[in-house]
Each structure stands twice: as structure tokens, then as C-alpha cells.
Amino acid sequence: MVLEATMICIDNSEWMRNGDYPPSRFQAQADAVNLICGAKTQSNPENTVGVLTMAGKGVRVLVTPTSDLGKILACMHGLELGGETNLTAGIQVAQLALKHRQNKKQQQRIIVFVGSPLKYEKKVLEAIGRKLKKNSVALDIVDFGESDDGKPEKLEALLAAVNNNDSSHIVHVPPGPNALSDVLISTPIFTGDGDGGSGFAAAAAAAAAGGMTGFDFGVDPNIDPELALALRVSMEEERARQEAAAKKAAEEAAKQEKGGNQASSSHDATMAEQDSGSALPAEDKRVNLMQDDDDALLEQALALSMNDAKSGNVAIVDADMSDSATADQDLAFALQLSVQDSAKDLSTQSEMSEVLEDQSFVSSILSSLPGVDPNDPSVKDLLASLQGQSEQKKKEDKPESESDK
């Protein structure tokens, strides 16, 4: 609840094109910025946040400290990458912007994202830190991206010079599958100094799919035990799937699956196309869905398609699938995802094609989808061909199971 004016310094240098932080370093930064702005304004409505870029042609203030989230989100669009980061100038300009804040009662804070290699000496950084401390400006450092030798130590020295009563923090984020924003959520940069913002942080953590920060899966058990359970189940199944995929011979699965794959993928493609008109919005929607409250269902749908070594889950998932007839968009995209990502798992595919075979079920899905007409001849043809293919596969399956016996 501290009344604060924050300036966020973004690194938009060439090093941000790298994709080691999904989807790209710059995009991860942008997401983190959005989350930070939300957290700050939520913890105290009078807080203001401003943004500036440190690379490109030079340090440029995109928006001066404001409490208007829309302005901040808007200015993050259309940012171009290029050039080299000028860290010292960036921090100095941020300090100046804070000095001219409208409400002088606000505490001053700078959050800087350091993704490019540091070309400054420790002494220079320490001098900057002292100057910030002298003017009672707190500094949060997010160390990610390039990690050349000495960068963490230099940044730690900067933090030590600036730090006054633990009001400044540093976070080192190694590259990995976890999104930058997810990692930051559990850090004091988000949660403030103990109090405040933790409610928002907890909600954000629960919403972000697969957030592995702090608690096992975000702040699950406190807020949403069902979601916690769903996430845990899906993570276990994912792990089992990966083990199974590593073991199973690819060719055997691939041959048998190619038929099923093509049928279901074209089927899904049609569904997807008729849903959204093109693949691109589908991708965007998928990204948006990840932050949806239907996450539990989505995770389960994904789990179903990825692996089903545990037979017990089938019943649950089937029930869920019929439940989610209302959330059909999710199902369509989940199916599409699963098909694209699937590791040629025999049992999974056959189960899924069985599900798809079920004429009544499929047509019920199709009829509830907007823009899809089950009586459309092309859809009917697809269904027929799908059924034909799965009948073939059934015959293959039968002799297989007989040989197993």
C-alpha cells in the first residue's frame, strides 16, 4: 500500500530478439511490464507508473508516470528493437522523470530490466547507486538475458550501493520454459515489501498456466484448491507422458498413427478454420486461453490428448469433455494442440479417434460450434472418411490385442 511512483526501464536492444525466454526476450519483458503496472496500480490506486526504453536511438520516455493503465499498455505496442542499451543514461533519465512527478509525496522507484551485456565498470555502477540512494530512489533490478562474466556481480554491487533498508531488490532469471513474468510474480518486486500486491500476485499466479513459482503451482492451495489439483494432475500426466514418449519406439507408433493423425488433423483444421477463419487468430486465442479461468478444463483436455497411461483418467476426462461441450472453442484448440504436439502415443490417439468416431458426440460438438453446419457436405465427407479410417484402425487394433493375449 505504499504510495509510489515507478519508472520502468525496458531493454529494447538487439539482444532482445533471442527466444530463450518464451516467446522472445522482448515479449517476455513486455508481459512482465504489463503485470507490474497492474500490480502497482492495484496495490494503491494513487500509484503511478511510467515507462522508458533504454536502447534504440537513445533513451526515450514512452510515458511519464501515470495511473492510467491503458496508456501504458498502448505505448508498449509497436516498439522496435535495435541498438545498444545505455544503462546509465536510462537510470538517470528515469530519476529525472521521477523528480518531476506530480505528487511529491510518492516514494520514488525505478525498475530496470537488464538483458544485454553490461559494458560498465563496477565503480560506475556503484556511483550511480549512491546517487540514487542519496536522492532516496529505490531500485529493482531484473537480471535476465545475456549472462556474461561479471554481470551478476556488477548488478549485486549496484544493488548494495543503492539499497536502503531493503527497499531495493534484484532478481536473476535464468533462461527456461517458464515465462519471465511468472518468475517475477513471486519476487519482492511484485509483492512489494511484504504487504500489498500479494492479493494481485496470487491471482495472477493462479491464472498463469503452469506457473512454477513459490508454492508448487503458484498460490494454489490457498486460493483455488480445485485448480491446484487439476494443475498437479496435469503436471504428473505430462511427466508420465514424457517418460513414455522416451521409451516407445517412434516408428511403430508413427505408422499406425499417420492415418489417424491425418484424419483428425484435417478434421480439426476444418473445425478450427470454420471457427476462426484463419490459423493466426487461433494462435492468439490459444495464448489468451492460457490465462483463462477455463484453465482447469484446458489442462485436462491437454492431459487427455498427451498421454493416458492411467486408465482411470479416461472416465473423468470423457465426462469433462462432454461437460466442456459448452467450452467448445477450448476443446477444438486443445485437440488441435494435442495433434500437433502429440508424441505418437498409440493408446491416446486411438482413444481420441474413438471419441471422435462417436458420430453423435461429434455432431453435437459441431452443431454447438458457431459457424459450423453439421449438414455441410464437406463436414459430412470428413466424418465419413474419419469413420472409415478408424474402422480400419480398429481392425488393426483387434489383431494387435489378440496377439497381446
Next chain:
Amino acid sequence: MASVASSAIQRGQVDLVDFVDWSSVECLNQSSTHSLANALKQGYRDDDGLHLASDADEQLLIYIPFMQVVKLHSVAIKGPEEEGPRTVKLFSNKEHMGFSNVNDYPPSDSVVLSSENLKGKPVILKYVKFQNVRSLTIFIEDNQGGNDISIVQKIALFGTTVDTTNMKDLKKIEEH
């Protein structure tokens, strides 16, 4: 004690500590353990164990707003021999100054403290410059010994309040 007698309030002057607006008092570059209240607040400032110390370097910027307009006559700054302040600049009615713009404005008055001053002898200021003071900014530029940290044990401000209407003196206008 002789020093106390010499710093006794001059005729007509009042100790302005009662008129300080404590909610808006600020001090830049103070050490978190040794804060401004140790030097300014009644009770704390006379305790020799408590003092105000600077943090990152030897400069200090103290902003003292008043609850009403005052005239500032003199100021007494007490500090140790070595780390006590030397060059002190005073700015009247300049809000929210920072270290970057202390040199942008000419100070209302500038004082170099001697060791006598550091024992408590008040420094008489250019009274004409401090006739209408709503807030006072004290910039301690360096200290006696050139140390990294400046230490101030007491800051006392003397002056008078600008005549405000004393309601008791208002007399009813006689009706003709």
C-alpha cells in the same frame, strides 16, 4: 553552562520548533538509523547520544515546512568537532529541492560554521531575507573535517511569527 546561556533565546525571538509541520518534514541522504528527528525534535535534540548522520556522502538536504508564516532570525547548529557541518546554505520557500538543483538558485543565506557555532552559539542570519518564510531548506554542503559522513546533534531555529490576527484583540465595532 555558559554555552547554554549564550544560546539563550534572544530578545523577542521564539524557538520555532513549535511551528514546524512535522508531517511534511523531509531529509535527503540521511542515515536510516540516525534520522532528522534526532536533531530537530524537542527532547531528542538535547540528547547527546542521538544525532543526525548522513548516508551515502557528506551532504544533507533538510526540508522544514512551517505551519504558518514565520520570520527567521537565527539558527543554532550543534555538532561534533570533526564531523559537524561547515558550509551551510539556507533556502527560503523553495519546495522539494534535490541535490541536483541546490546550485541552481542562490541561497537566501550561506553560513560557514565555526567551532564556536558547533558548540551551540547561534548564527544570526540576514533577517531581511527571511521575512516571509513558509518553508526552510537547509543544505549542508560539507563538514569540518572533510569526512565522508556529517553528523548534526541539534538544529534550533529562532525567530518570530508573522503577526496574525489575534482574535482576542478584535473589538466589536461600535454602532453609530
